[in-house]
Amino acid sequence: MYFFADFVLDTDRAELRRSDGPATRLRPKTLELFKLLVQNSHRVLGKEELMEAIWPGIHVGEDSLFQCIREIRVALGDARREMVQVISGRGYLFALDVTTEPAASGTTEPRQQETKPDRKSRRGLSLVAVAASVLSVMALIGFALHGNSLFAPSRVVVVLQPIVDTDASPEGVALARDIASELIKGFSRIDGIHLIVREGEAVPALHGGAALDLRYELKRDPLNWILQARLIDTANQEIQAVAEASASEADRQRLMQRLAAGIGYPLGLRLSDLQEPEERAATPSAVAIRQAVASINQTTRERFGMARAILEQNLAENPDNVELQIALAGLHLRGMQMNWYDPAQSAVAEQDAAALLKGALASRPRSLPVLDASCRFLTVTNQFTESLVVCARALTVNPWDGTALYNLGLTQLQLGRFDDALASFLEAERYDTPEVSRWTWLLGAGWANLLLGRDEEAATFLQRSIAITAGSGRPYLLLAAAYQRLGRAREAREALAKAMEIRPGSTARNVALPTRNASNTFLAGSNAIIHTLMEIGLPSGTPR
Structure with a gap:
């Protein structure tokens, strides 16, 4: 076992324990890499050296290394990359003192490197590293609600x-x-x-x-x-x-x-x-984000992997870049929604996204992109009480923000407030800003109408949404259900077939949204839609 700060790395149990929190299980390769880093505390290990040690004789891409590093940081709650540091052009360094015996008292702080500390990292509130995602979410909400009073200049x-x-x-x-x-x-x-x-x-x-x-x-x-x-x-x-x-x-x-x-x-x-503390200069992150977006626009798992590798590599080199933090958090959410992560990976991705957004909100508490990303995160992870608060906060920064209105409506939908949800979607449709998100509130309006039994109206909104983009394939699933209820069986089968092209392997079990915190009213309506899809030909499974 290895002891550092208030952590214990137990290699026999393949877990990291903290005195004030639960143990975190580690994948075999992640454990090997973690062990190598702690055994070489305060020594820079090059990427090639690490990859050869962990995957001897096997050619793997750098994204495998980045994934292990990220899982280690998530387990440590190292959102600021202070414990596992990237040394530009050289490799990685574990910046804590490590012993094989428990310390008598006190904790060990990361040593400062020869490079001067980034002035930006001293600005605002210092972040307390946390491993549990619930604590990250609490901090995320705190920054969303009170960050303006802490950071904003005069009105x-x-x-x-x-x-x-x-x-x-x-x-x-x-x-x-x-x-x-x-x-x-x-x-x-x-x-x-x-x-x-x-x-x-x-x-x-x-x-x-x-x-x-x-x-x-x-x-x-x-x-x-x-x-x-x-x-x-x-x-x-x-x-x-x-x-x-x-x-x-x-x-x-x-x-x-x-x-x-x-x-x-x-x-x-x-x-x-x-109203942000300082003007931001353009950075190379914009290129990386455009490359990542280009990789996922075709909605395939392979493109998703390429996008993640691009963002993780650039974030490793620019750990304080807020645009990259937002982009990677959003990509994690896409992977979770498309079922591209297995359950264990999904849990890690959720924790990582929470930590990334917590750091982004600490740096830019009034930034609409940051607030929108946080609003979406809380909605996608079914933290509805919190999402209502943060989405409303985004609307106090920009009242015409259709993205926040869509996520607010999606939260209301899953709480069983169908009429309120439809009103939010229609308000976003009236504003029609930002244009890039136009398909989302049309999808939402179609979904709400379908749950309210207004199948003709639902089909109209869903057709308009699909005319812009089919997105994750969900618009086609909902349109298939609307067509079936309207007696348009052939069109229903065609819509379902298009959904299956986008989401191969879909079943009645995995197309449903997560049930956590959802109201019984929404679950009943959602199950009715899934049973309609099964009548058309959706592969069987138990609706959740």
């Missing part, structure tokens, strides 16, 4: 100027008035900004600082209404953001909401960025 002043209506028709005047009202309502919901609504043209004199002046113009061409906006720093007249939205909805209420959300969402994103 941003936004001066909302009157809309310039170039159309000048009675219809244009009325539309401009309604859009202004909608924008005032939306921006008033954003935490951390002080909103001033101007009736005249002059920017007000502000005590102690400048403001961001929001100027916008409403135009009309033969086909669309167009709303253009600019966010200008009044101190130097520098343009901080520009946005444009166009719409041609026949219903004036929908037209107004589409136009307001079309500029409100991107401007809200920019305001969120401006």
Whole structure:
């Protein structure tokens, strides 16, 4: 046995124990690698050396090594990569003092390396390493709720100027008035900004600082209404953001909401960025994330493995990169939803995703991408009480965020609140922002209608969702059930066949969502859908 800090690595039992927590079982290769690292404490071990020692005479990719390293870090609760450190260009180092006898008292801290500590790592709250995912989730929620008061600078002043209506028709005047009202309502919901609504043209004199002046113009061409906006720093007249939205909805209420959300969402994103502790420079992580996304767009297990290898390699080299943390956490969730992890791997992936998002929230508590990722994580892992809180928090950063509304609706759906869920999905559909997530709230609206027994409406929404993307194949499964209930048996079989192409090996058992914390109302409705799919030809299994 090996002792370090308050851990015991028991190689006979293949587990890591902590004085204040349960034991964590380790896979054989992970245990071998862990043992090698602790036996060489404070010594840098190269990747090739490690791979040759753990997989002698066998050619394996670096992703196998990265996976073992990640499992070790998850077991240690080493979200900050302080215990198992990556030494750029050289390899890995275990930074704790190790003995083969239990320490009399005290704990051992990681030694500082010769390189200077990253200044960013000193910013904000220090993170306490935890092994249990429940503690990571508690910390994640804490940062989501209170991070703004800990990290945010002074409130941003936004001066909302009157809309310039170039159309000048009675219809244009009325539309401009309604859009202004909608924008005032939306921006008033954003935490951390002080909103001033101007009736005249002059920017007000502000005590102690400048403001961001929001100027916008409403135009009309033969086909669309167009709303253009600019966010200008009044101190130097520098343009901080520009946005444009166009719409041609026949219903004036929908037209107004589409136009307001079309500029409100991107401007809200920019305001969120401006309230972060410091501006961020572009990093190579964007390339890695694009490569990873390209690898999973075809929704195959092999592409998933490629994407994970890309992200893990880049995160090993840039452990504090928030974009990479979010991307890898999201990829873990995709693997869990597509059943690409076995149960043991899924548990590790959930813990890792929680730790990654905890670190991301500590660095950027007001970041909408971080809050959206946390909202999705809590929804996917059926932590519904917590997801309601964090998704609502995301909407106080950007009220037009359809991603948060979708996950909020998905939570409400599984709590048996079908009408509330449908309202959330339809609100996201009215805003239609961000466009990349459009298929999700259409899927949600179809799902809610199906559970409410409105099969025709369900089919319409699901067809619209599939026209954008088939996603994980779930839209086709739900559409097959809707068609079958409508008596359209041939189309039902065709939809099920397309779902099986995307999700080979699907059965009545593994297509259902996890049942943990779900309401009996939702479970009954979900089982009814699965029985309908079995009538069409879904391979048998016991619905959960």
